[in-house]
Amino acid sequence: MxxxxxxxxxxxxxxxxxxxxxxxxxxxxxxxxxxxxxxxxxxxxxxxxxxxxxxxxxxxxxxxxxxxxxxxxxxxxxxxxxxxLAEGEPVGADEFVGRYRYPYGLNRAGDGIRAYFAANAPDAGSPRERAVYLMHRLHRDFRYEKGVTNISTTAEQAWRMGCGVCQDYAHILIALCHLAGIPARYVTGMMAGEGYSHAWVEILADGVWYGLDPTNDCPAGEHYIKIGIGRDAEDCLIxxxxxxxxxxxxxxxxxxxxxxxx
Amino acid sequence: MYDMDLLERTDTVNELLSRYGVKFGIYKNGAFKEQLFPFDAIPRVIGKEEFAYLEKGLKQRVVALNLFLKDIYSEKKIVKDKVIPEDFIFASSGYMAECDGVAPAKGIYSHISGIDLVQGKDRQWYVLEDNLRVPSGASYPMIARELCRRSSPITFANNKLEDNRNYAQLLRRTMDNVNVGGLTVVLTPGRYNAAYFEHSYLAEKTGARLVSSANLRVENDKLYYVTYDGRLEQVGAVYRRISDEYLDPINFYDGSLIGVPHLYDVFRKGNVALLNAPGNGIADDKGIYYFVPKMVRYYLDEEPILQNAPTYLPFYPEDMQYVLANFDNLVLKDVAEAGGYGVVFGNKMTKEQKAEFIELLQQEPRRFIAQEVIDFLDIDILEEGKLVPRKADLRAFVLMADEPLVWKSGLTRFSRNPDSFIVNSSQGGGFKDTWVLSR
Missing domain, CATH: 2.60.40.2250 (Immunoglobulin-like)
Known part of the structure; x- marks a missing residue:
């Protein structure tokens, strides 16, 4: 807490x-x-x-x-x-997770992300374990750098450039989770010590949304304040x-x- | 056989149409070109009983489509009950998550629907397409009828047919039914829109104000019309002739210069009616078309009166097998395209094109539907003084007011190219009046 x-x-x-x-x-x-x-x-x-x-x-x-x-x-x-206060958010009774299951807007994978996924797909584990595995991979293979991408850069464009900011990490991880058949959504929020707003991902496993921060390669836990959710960054622009x-x-x-x- | 007096006046009517500015704009190769919409004076004639059958079927179909839209943007029971696979909703570009949980006045989504039908050689009518977003075209047969009556009164004395000039009253009744209090306006993107003539004509005939975004503003969660002297009058209903993505630059595409910032927020709060409601693209998606007869059974517990053209979804493995085995007899349509684009005929492809297409089809089976090519009943047009047969369709207009209303007329469009099966004004065809006999 x-x-x-x-x-x-x-x-x-x-x-x-x-x-x-x-x-x-x-x-x-x-x-x-x-x-x-x-x-x-x-x-x-x-x-x-x-x-x-x-x-x-x-x-x-x-x-x-x-x-x-x-x-x-x-x-x-x-x-x-x-x-x-809790490890994740249980899915609401009237919530439709379908819209977080398919490629949309900025989170669409292209050939580059698809090829990367094919070479790095986790072959076993629960949905949560597989999503965490994909996060570790992405964190290892993508570099943090400001000023290269912008707010309308797609997951595929960012992936091809090889570097970007939290928004790009989040979009790529969502694309990878979709390819793995795991519903995933974009989260905006604030993080202890940050000088700017932050973005991460929530993935759905066993009826619970879990926060994963691919930029910092960790679960989004007690140091995070969640603000908005959406399919991609444009759904929840601050x-x-x-x-x-x-x-x-x-x-x-x-x-x-x-x-x-x- | 035909009323020669009217036919002899074809040129007069076309001249009048051009004088009234009845034009149709098309974008081709990135440039806007406005062209006259050629009128052929030989009407399509539909008998009283035959139209009664169409009317019944059209009402049933549009009622079901409205129930579908209401369901999709609230409980999604039809998905939960597995009548429609989730893929066809959530992976469709027509589904707008922004519309989830937003309830339009009286639960009506598609106030004005344009249902495209064709008649086969066996006289059977088939629905080819539902247009539930911003269907256009009613104004053309309206004004053509008006001008024909003026040019050839004898024709209308000799034939007993339903007057189609009541479209404006039907439309007004539809707008008034959902008006939440205030003015009724027709919102046009402006002079350079393909259907600008129609916008101004319908506004004039319904007594609504023709406005562009510059005449409107949002304040305190309400929509206002700004008068010439700067006063604000509240707007209760907007017949918007702007597509969803351009409607509101704050809530949708932010590059839109023809929308009204925060209009969607006003709608969300129930303080204005939008005709048609945003989000309808999910119901006239070509992939969803396949499921419309199932919707009729699901929501109304009735057998569908109107038939779809025989359609296959390669998404289902057994349909994919059929499509591959009968490729040359089918027409394939990309579900994301409209206006006659993205339509290919199996038998018109070269061997290489075919192989390439089949590969794409197998990669993205959800993206395409396949249909049997319907053997159209040709109808005559007059070309250089001679009668020649051409392919034609019929766009019927169904309005959802306090009850469903079918306009006893419609837009008959024909292809000028004798070999073309694609009848769409965006592809440069002509039009005819549609007569519904009154006895």
Whole structure:
């Protein structure tokens, strides 16, 4: 069990005024079997009453349209979470795992990933053991490097480049799990000590979703706060927005997660 | 045999159509080309009793398809009961997970359905395709009828047929049925869309406002129409002529300039009706087509009235065997393609093409369906003063209002190329009016 204090801060500064802005944040962690959110606060600038909703993946959304002029947009979330309360998330009674079983969007394997899988497929073990095996392999054969891939890089493209960031590790592991017949999904969240938001994978075994972090080659346990889920990164982008005007944009994001006193 | 007075006025009607801007735009090799949609004055005539049979079958089919959509985006009982294999839902590009658990007003998904039928030489009708996303085409026989009546009143005095100019009333009733309170608008991508004529015509005839995304805005989870002087009027129903992926750049494809940011969130909260609902692509997927008769039995506990063209799913090993053994007699369709693309005839392939295709088929059996080639009943068209037989289909329009309504007309499209079996306006064919006799 862990107790983590977290903070997510994002600011965009514009060189010219924005006249219209549309945004959606899917950044709110929620109570699950593995974590309990004990405190959660949000502040948005310019201040306004925003809308709230839930998408079809169960992600909480904060969104709105701003028609007032502004040259700075800020989003600040902070709170406290209890983590590592369970080893995984049991499948809900009305949950459809089918959508996490097939290639979709950015997690599609191409010839490169298929060939790699053919050479590295685990030949025995439970689904969970096989997924962990694939994670170890991927971690060994893929290199962490920033600035090579971007948010719309597919699993196959990243694999061919041989390096990438957490999003790419996650997409490739999902593709490999699909090839192994194991349902797998994309998870966004925060991790103790990270300076940015993080992404990992949940795989389904015996009716339970288990978190695996291929970037760090370990289970996503008590040091992790889960935010969103989806088939791929685009289903659960932490923030998405569009503006009219604005000129040159400068975006800053800070994520801070630290152990709170027990 | 034909009403010569009307036939002699074919050129007049075509000139009027062009003057009214009845055009059809097509994209070919990356360029947008707008062309006239050639009208042939010889109508397709359907007898009263025959149409009554079609009407009954069409209502049954569209009711079942709507129940299927409602089920797929909620409990998915038809999958749990193994009537449709999971692969055909979740691996289909038509399935939109974003629509799971989102309930449109009154449970209606496909308000306007275009069902494509063909008639075989044995006079048997077959459904070739269901179009449940943004089916177009009703405006063409509407205006053609109008102009024919004007050019040749005698023809309509001599023939007793159902008036098809009521489509606008049927459509209005369909929109009003789900309107959650506020204006009704027709949302067009704009002037350069293939069916722009239709958008403006239907808006005018139904009394709805023709709008583009620039006229709409979302505030406080509601959709508003912005008037010329900047006032906001709430919108209760949107007959959108924009495909799902372009509807809302925040929730779907973010490069869309023709959508309205957060429109889908307003819909999700039940504060606006979208006609048709997003996500319908799963029901008119060519792979799902095979299962429509099974849906009729499953949801309605009735025998299907309308038949599908005999179809095989290579996904099932016994069907794969049949397809390989009878390859030359079949037409193969890629389930992901539309508009007459991705359709190949077994007997038109070279030996190499065939070998290559079969390899692909065995690698991705779910991607294709195979159908028997139907021996169409040709219908006559007038070409340079002579009658010549051509392949034609019929798009019937079924509207889901407080009850299912079938428009007593339809769009008959023909292929101008005598050797082509593909009848689709995207491939440059012509059209005819469809007469339903009233006695």
């Amino acid at each position: 862990g107790k983590l204090r977290f903070e997510y801060w994002m600011e965009i500064a514009y060189s010219e005024p924005v006249t219209e802005c549309h945004y959606t944040f899917k950044c709110l962690p929620r109570d699950t079997e593995t974590q309990r959110i004990e405190e959660l606060n949000i502040e948005i600038t310019p201040p306004h009453e925003h809308q709230q909703g839930e998408d079809s993946f169960g992600n909480l959304m904060i969104y709105d349209n701003l028609y007032c002029e502004h040259d700075r947009f800020g989003f600040w979330m902070y709170g406290v979470a209890r983590t590592g 923030n998405k927005g569009m503006v009219t005007g604005g000129g040159v944009q400068t975006q800053n994001v800070v994520v801070r997660v630290e152990e709170a006193e027990r």
